[in-house]
Amino acid sequence: MRAIGRATLALLAVIGQLAIFTGQTLSHLVRPPLYPREIGAALFQIGWSSLPVVGLTALFTGGALALQIYAGGARFSAEAVVPQIVAIGMVRELGPVLVGLMIAARVTSSIAAEIATMKVTEQIDALVTLSTDPMKYLTLPRVLAATLAMPVLVGVGDLIGILGGYLVGTGRLGFNPTTYIRNTMDFLEFHDVLSSLVKGAVFGFIAALIGCWYGMTSGRGAMGVGRATKGAVVAAAVLILAANFLLTEAFFST
Amino acid sequence: MIELTGVEKSFGDNHVLRGIDLTVERGTSLVVIGGSGTGKSVLLKCILGLIPPDRGVITVDGQDVATGDRDAFLARFGMLFQGSALFDSLPVWQNVAFRLLRGALRRPRGEAREIAIEKLRRVGLGAEVADRLPGELSGGMQKRVGLARAIAADPPIIFFDEPTAGLDPILARVINDLIREIVVDMKATAITITHDMGSVRAIADRVAMLHGGRLRWTGTRAEMDDTADPYVTQFIHGSATGPIETLR
Structure with a gap:
């Protein structure tokens, strides 16, 4: 019982610290100076450099989804719904979640490791002595860039995922290309696309914020950096999945 | 002028600084010596406001470290970190x-x-x-x-944290001479933390020794060589026997 109480208190303390960290990060949005060069560099790192991994993930997932739906649909003569389900599945769910998880693996880990290393090597202290707030210089640009870049990455991921389904559908499963595209376009609604992009922005915010948080609070030495990196990826992935559930509930609950 | 009065700092049960009183006059080069883990780096970080002390007052040219315009305060400092801490x-x-x-x-x-x-x-x-x-x-x-x-x-005040750590003796001498030259040219107030007695002899106007979280001894460089304080003599001669306990 005591152990449960202790764990609960520790969890509440972490939630409180994370809430303060989030508030501090957001407060820098309205407190100049902003560092446009840092924001630009973070946009390049998080957005542009993630495109290949996002594209490949979405392409293979879209293709596999088409195969699964076709095989499953064949059990009750519903093979024709492949274009519609691929589109809905990619845009509403798989696109944002898979891109979010890939970003957690690629970006959260890199942010956590970079900032933790900076902390261990006293670069964070050096920033402070050079009259530069580390939250403003390191955290805000990364969080802002990830929040802005992720909807674009998710949009690209959705499109490439649908393309993967199209290639498999028309190349292997015998769908007519024109019909496939028409069915995809007719079935998707603005609401689906909007939910996808909003999920992207929220997942990007989570991925970068958690990376920065673990980096800034890392322990000493190589072990501290390793723990921060591992903890950041796990926490970001779990939070992204939890946020996905809540956002799906908010957008699509009837 | 940098003034510390009754500065204390603990991390959990580890009392790193136990009531430090220290004054560094303007234009003076003070070198702080002491074994590993005696709180030398914590002392510097407290002066800079990177770590808030639990008790005591630190002022720089009359300004309390804990109050006032932080940017203007930090603009008066330059710092060389132990591992350089370059971006x-x-x-x-x-x-x-x-x-x-x-x-x-x-x-x-x-x-x-x-x-x-x-x-x-x-x-x-x-x-x-x-x-x-x-x-x-x-x-x-x-x-x-x-x-x-x-x-x-x-900057009018410069801190050097272990400036020769990890360097060979010749390069260490070059860096020590360079620091001395710069501090004299700029008429800067300097605090250097080091284990390297070569640095002490090259850089120091005054020397302070920290031991057990307390300021054990202060004096000029010449006084250091003549002191009978067993802690200081053990440290400057690098002797394994003496009042300073070592892990064997």
Whole structure:
């Protein structure tokens, strides 16, 4: 019982610290100076450099989804719904979640490791002595860039995922290309696309914020950096999945 | 002038500083010696406000570290970190000119670069290193870049944290001489933390020894050589026997 109480208190303390960290990060949005060069560099790192991994993930997932739906649909003569389900599945769910998880693996880990290393090597202290707030210089640009870049990455991921389904559908499963595209376009609604992009922005915010948080609070030495990196990826992935559930509930609950 | 009165700092049960009273007059070069884990680095970070002390008052030229305009306060300091703490992603000149590229001391980019190159020359590095990344430099060169960054904005107070750690004896001598030269030229107030007695002899006007979280001894460099304090004599002679306990 005591152990449960202790764990609960520790969890509440972490939630409180994370809430303060989030508030501090957001407060820098309205407190100049902003560092446009840092924001630009973070946009390049998080957005542009993630495109290949996002594209490949979405392409293979879209293709596999088409195969699964076709095989499953064949059990009750519903093979024709492949274009519609691929589109809905990619845009509403798989696109944002898979891109979010890939970003957690690629970006959260890199942010956590970079900032933790900076902390261990006293670069964070050096920033402070050079009259530069580390939250403003390191955290805000990364969080802002990830929040802005992720909807674009998710949009690209959705499109490439649908393309993967199209290639498999028309190349292997015998769908007519024109019909496939028409069915995809007719079935998707603005609401689906909007939910996808909003999920992207929220997942990007989570991925970068958690990376920065673990980096800034890392322990000493190589072990501290390793723990921060591992903890950041796990926490970001779990939070992204939890946020996905809540956002799906908010957008699509009837 | 830097004044510390009754400064205490603990991390959990570890009492690192136990009531430090210390005054560093303007233009003086103070070297703080002491074994590993005696709180030397914590002392520096408390003065800079990076770590808030649990008790006590620290003032710099009359301004309490804990109050007032933080940017204006920090603009008076330059610091050379133990591992240089250069920013890996920035070229050397932007590391040196970091303070001049943003904030209250901001200069046009071209001018900041010129100042950075001038400071690099001051520490014995040519303009050819300006566009290289810190990772491409040797440890000694990184130390010099860190030194150039510390003096880039001509601060009246400079801190040196283990300036010769990890350097060979010859390079350590070069860095010590360079620090002395810079501190004298700039008429700066300097606090250096070191285990290296070569640094003490090259840099110090005054010496202070920390032991067990307390200020064990203070005096001039000449007084240090003549002192009968067993802690100081054991430390400066690097003797394994004496009142300072060592792990065997």
